Amino acid sequence: MTTIALTRPLPPHRPSSAIGSISTIPLESISPNSAVPNKHIPTCPPGPVTSGQSEKTNSSPSAQDGHAVQPLSLLYPPRGFTRLQSDSLRLFEIKAAEVTSAIDYISRQPLPDPSMVFPWLHGLHINNHIQQAFFIARRKTLRRTPSCVRGLTVIKADGDLAVARLKGAVAPQEILDYSAAPEFIDIDPKDGFSVRNFQIQATKSATLSDIVIYGDDTALVRKLGWDVAAAQFRWRQRHEAQGHTIPEYNTFICVDPFRTFEEKCPEVVAIDSHGRLTGNVVDLFHQERKEMYDMAKASEISHNVWLGPTPDPSTDDAAQFDILIECSDVGRMNPTALKAIAQSRKRDTRHPFLDFPSSGSVSPPTWSQAEADGILETCKWIYHLAHGTFPGDDNLDLDGDTDMEEDEEELKEELPSRRPMKILVHCADGYTESTMLGIAYLSYSTGRGVPDAWLHLHTEKRRNFFAYPSDVALLTCIESRLLRESPVHARKRLSEIDALIKEPPWIAGLDGSFPSRILDYMYLGNLNHANNPDLLRALGIGQILSVGETAMWRDGELQEWGPDNVRVIQGVQDNGIDPLTNEFEGCLKFIERGRRNGTATLVHCRVGVSRSATICIAEVMRELDLTFPRAYCFVRARRLNVIIQPHLRFVYELLKWEEELQTRKNGGSGLKRELEWGEITREIALMNRPYAR
Missing domain, CATH: 3.90.190.10 (Protein tyrosine phosphatase superfamily)
Structure with missing residues (x-):
């Protein structure tokens, strides 16, 4: 039978300048809203609910009512904590050391079984018939709030999480709705279907938690404490009116200032009072960028030519390279700039910053002969700069056996002063936009066919990279020229070179990306x-x-x-x-x-x-x-x-x-x-x- 082609739609080339760029190191200043260039979230079809699936899920006694033994907590029952006077609201005072102990203690308690908190955590708004029909079918008991959870939510009173942030702290506006009396936000989506409602979980967790409020403005902390306690009271009243019993959760106001945490409990300080990450609490934004930098850090792919991420201007990473070529969607082919460097009699102490078009931006069949020439010329001059040579060096009789023309004699005199230069081909993420030039140059400099260079870059040079389908077509089209003009094949006949061009069976099914x-x-x-x-x-x-x-x-x-x-x-x-x-x-x-x-x-x-x-x-x-x-x-x-x-x-x-x-x-x-x-x-x-x- 024939192969059934089941492919996913690939996104077109996404210019990074339209997305924003990232730095490498330091990472402390990265904004939560900064996207990694070229990344995207594909659509994941949820698939059907198979026959009998809902009934099987719903038949579990624990899943029906969500009842189980709650995790232990140092905050419940609230013995030993001073309670502020109120007939109905439960508000207590707590110290920094007690907050720290409670955070540590809750992290050591097992989570309830997934069947006891799902599908409630997906978000089951009473008016969202699509979401409810998919998850709970005929059993409405699964919509009930689970009573097997006792978490701990920390709120910073002034809502500024860029400074003085404790582990897991959220802003008040993420939790509370002030449109009427203070109460928890009705966070479940009212329409649509999703199994990835991550944005609602902090609020849902707060409704199943004891809540600690901290800040240096004592009056603001105390007022927010009463508001949260009132929201907890109304939450409980609403459930009781529906005939449901939920655990009693409490609110605590921290009576110590933030500096007490910094001085005596640094293990729970995520961001200090100066707005710096402490490293004591893992930060997912910082951690993702760190992993990306570790994965994509610069490495040598051919003699004196490196691939990697754009060096951070706050470091001296760029100083180790003589020439830096940035690949981006606004880059231009400018091999004459490289030629000028090679022809210069002087060695400029500055580090030239050049550019080149990004992967995916040169698309057959619209690419021109000039673009193909530009790629070849760029590869040629990178090669000569990296090796400290000049076009024609291989044909010169530098041993003096034959007569040389005057200009060749002059060139010979210059050769000792011409040193190899270290070149970095880079882009924002270190792997996407530089891939086309990287593979083209690897093919040119090593004399490998394009498919072989593609594999060699990944398997032997250990580079992770992403290419677009247009890169496959473009590099395949210019493969013959890359090999014919490669210095490795300078003395070979064309028939010998053309024999190297082979299309392995896997290339036809390649959409640009390896797994x-x-x-x-x-x-x-x-x-x-x-x-x-x-x-x-x-x-x-x-x-x-x-x-x-x-x-x-x-x-x-x-x-x-x-x-x-x-x-x-x-x-x-x-x-x-x-x-x-x-x-x-x-x-x-x-x-x-x-x-x-x-x-x-x-x-x-x-x-x-x-x-x-x-x-x-x-x-x-x-x-x-x-x-x-x-x-x-x-x-x-x-x-x-x-x-x-x-x-x-x-x-x-x-x-x-x-x-x-x-x-x-x-x-x-x-x-x-x-x-x-x-x-x-x-x-x-x-x-x-x-x-x-």
């Missing part, structure tokens, strides 16, 4: 990657783990690949209902099997964003001994131009997996989360906001 190398033995990709077994072999991938989707190959390919090297996880849709936890062990054992056999495993679903990303995060947590927030950022950075985003339930399951790994490691004790549910989901929502369409 993402997360670990040396584990790749994350989409269904299109899984449908290209020739590409997988070329990358050293010998196993495929299909999560909820199945690759379609030609007859006989599965037998050639080896059925034992393919594992398919059936019946898992990206619908916020199907769990993955029970598949973790089997999937990770399969990945480890491939590792022991000396091969890598491709983990894929449809788009490589949710189901397969969840498995990869679980393996990174296990292998690298990372908490969920750090493993999430690790995988997110390495998925290159795609934003991974497991849905809410998968994220929650990964937090439970973190508990499982810590329990195994510490012999049943030592559980401690770096961030709580409300903190993690809030930061993820802010990280994803710039990419929302």
Whole structure:
């Protein structure tokens, strides 16, 4: 049979200047609203609710009513805390050391089982019939607020979270609605369907939490304390009017100023009073950029030519290079600038900053011969500058055996002073916009065919990169010229050079992007990657783990690949209902099997964003001994131009997996989360906001 082409739509070239740029180091000043250039969030179809699925989910006694033993807390019951006088509101005073102890204590308590808090956490507004119909079918009891949760929410009274921020602190306006009397915001979406309502979780968590308010304005802290206590009272009244009983939650006002936390409890200070990240609390924005920098840091791809991210102007990273060529959507082909540097009799002590068009911006069939010439000329002059040579050097008799023309004699006199120069080809994220020039130059400088250079850059030079489909077409079109003009083939006949041009079977199915190398033995990709077994072999991938989707190959390919090297996880849709936890062990054992056999495993679903990303995060947590927030950022950075985003339930399951790994490691004790549910989901929502369409 013929191969069934199941491909995902790729976004067109996205100019980074329209998105904003990022710095590399230092990272402290990165705005939560700054997007990583070229990244995007693909659409993840949720899939159907399979027959009987809702009934199976709803049949669990714990899922029906959400009742279970609450996690322990140092704040409940509130013994030993001074209560402010009120007939109905529960407001207490607390000190900095007690806040710190309570934050630490709650991080050591196990989370309830996912079935006890979902689908409530997805957001089930009474008027959102689409969301309710999908999740709860005929059982309305699943809409009830779970009573098995006792969290801890910290609010900074003045709402300025850029300075003096405690771990997990939120602003009052994120929680409270002042349109009438103070009460919790009715946060559940009133329409639409989503399994990724990360933006509502901080507020939902606050309704299931004891709440601590801090700040240096004592009057403001006290007023906000009464407002929050009133909101808690009204929340409880509303549930009681509907015949539902929920736990009693309390409000606490911190009587110590912020400097007490800085001096005596620094472990819970995320941002100090001067607006600087302390490093004591993991920050997802900072962590993602750090992982991106570590992954994309500059490395040498050919003699004296490096690829990497744009150097931070606040550092001296640029000083180690003689020439810097920035690839961007506003870049121009200007090989004459490189030629001028090569021809100059003087060595300028400054570092020339040149530019070049970004990957994806030169699109066949609209590209011109002048653009092709520009790419070749750029490669030529980069080569001569990197090697300290000049066109014609290879033809000069520098040993003096033959007569030389006067200009050649003059050139010979200049040769000793001509030194090789170190060149950085860079772009904002270190891998997207510089890919086209990087592959073209690697082909030119090494004499490799374009497909071979493409693979060599990834497998031998260990660079992670992303290319556009137009780059595949463009580089294929100019491959003959790259090889014919390559210094490596200067003395070869054209027939010998043309014999090097071969189109491997995997290139026809290449949309520009390779699957993402997360670990040396584990790749994350989409269904299109899984449908290209020739590409997988070329990358050293010998196993495929299909999560909820199945690759379609030609007859006989599965037998050639080896059925034992393919594992398919059936019946898992990206619908916020199907769990993955029970598949973790089997999937990770399969990945480890491939590792022991000396091969890598491709983990894929449809788009490589949710189901397969969840498995990869679980393996990174296990292998690298990372908490969920750090493993999430690790995988997110390495998925290159795609934003991974497991849905809410998968994220929650990964937090439970973190508990499982810590329990195994510490012999049943030592559980401690770096961030709580409300903190993690809030930061993820802010990280994803710039990419929302």
